[in-house]
Amino acid sequence: MTRQIVVGVDGSAAARAAVDWAVLDAGRRGLDLELVHVCEQRSHSEGVEYCAGALEATADRARGLADVKVTADLRPGNVVEELIAESATADSLVLGSRGLGGFKGMLLGSVSNAVAGHATGPVVVIRGPHPVEHRRIVVGYDGSEHARAAMEYAIEQARSRRAELYVVTAWQVPAFSPYAVGYSILIEEIVQAEPRRARELVEPWRDANPDLVMTDEQPCDHPVTALARAAKAADLVVVGSRGLGGFASALLGSVSHAVLHHATCPVAVVRPAKE
Known part of the structure; x- marks a missing residue:
């Protein structure tokens, strides 16, 4: 069928x-x-x-x-x-x-x-007509099961459009007490490690899809802010229904909900099929 x-x-x-x-x-x-x-x-x-x-x-x-x-x-x-x-x-x-x-x-x-x-x-x-074509699909990715489902849908969209797939893996520095001893050293370690970890999450997808033009960024920013910014030059933004930070019982995570409200281009919310 x-x-x-x-x-x-x-x-x-x-x-x-x-x-x-x-x-x-x-x-x-x-x-x-x-x-x-x-x-x-x-x-x-x-x-x-x-x-x-x-x-x-x-x-x-x-x-x-x-x-x-x-x-x-x-x-x-x-x-x-x-x-x-x-x-x-x-x-x-x-x-x-x-x-x-x-x-x-x-x-x-x-x-x-x-x-x-x-x-x-x-x-x-x-949201409305989009006469300008950017030939770019943006996907938010954090390695979660929902993000993997979003990535699969984004890859299909990018391939059918012959468009670039732009992967955004945002991360944030944890809040520390200003009285914590040595917190500046810890922050420096996080700043060095998180972008590297984010890039490593994307590499298997790049290797498995050599026919696609796949670029990525690892901004130190809130995921909603990073995705809304990327949406300004995208034909579609794809997000999982919830990510690593979501409660197991949440049907729509805070990031996907906020992206639906703030992105200026079409938004796809994807849930793993078995759910």
């Missing part, structure tokens, strides 16, 4: 941007596309008619953008629950950053936030 990308649509401008992104991604990676519109006003005939019309118009537009098989599915129910269920069998789930019900000042809507935290596979959140 051909893998497919699922896009949540609702007639909003953000959803249209999500469809545009997903059509191109499906074309590059040889995937089908399924558009899902969850009509939560099923009891009102005018609500169903609006949903059906918006979905059909979106499907026609998607078919005109690329030679991709497009299916459209209109269904009742709760939009978050339906999209999370779709993620179980989808290659990836693509959403606009906020839909028709979102406040204009919000960068991330409640639906995209909830789905990113609970979906089974990769969730890509699109």
Whole structure:
């Protein structure tokens, strides 16, 4: 069975941007596309008619953008629950950053936030049209299981786009008491060791993917700050749903959550398949 990308649509401008992104991604990676519109006003005939019309118009537009098989599915129910269920069998789930019900000042809507935290596979959140192509995929990597899943998705994206893969492994100096004896020597050792350790994390991936242009940086900075900065010259930022510093019970870590809010380009949040 051909893998497919699922896009949540609702007639909003953000959803249209999500469809545009997903059509191109499906074309590059040889995937089908399924558009899902969850009509939560099923009891009102005018609500169903609006949903059906918006979905059909979106499907026609998607078919005109690329030679991709497009299916459209209109269904009742709760939009978050339906999209999370779709993620179980989808290659990836693509959403606009906020839909028709979102406040204009919000960068991330409640639906995209909830789905990113609970979906089974990769969730890509699109903030809006991005006419400038940088030919660079950024991935945050810390060696955790979630980061490895993110790296695998980022590699597939970079390969399909023939783009550079830019790996960011940020690290921070631990806080020390100013009264601690010899702490300056310890800090110096950390400053020398951490970048080296970060580079060593990336080397196996570079060796296993010689066809890719893979560059990396090890900034002494907060991961969110480093990734948001890198996002300014990226076509996509990929992060694991949580990293080494996350609580085991957390569905969406603080870094992935903050990157969703602050990155200016599309963001993919990836969870290991077995979860």
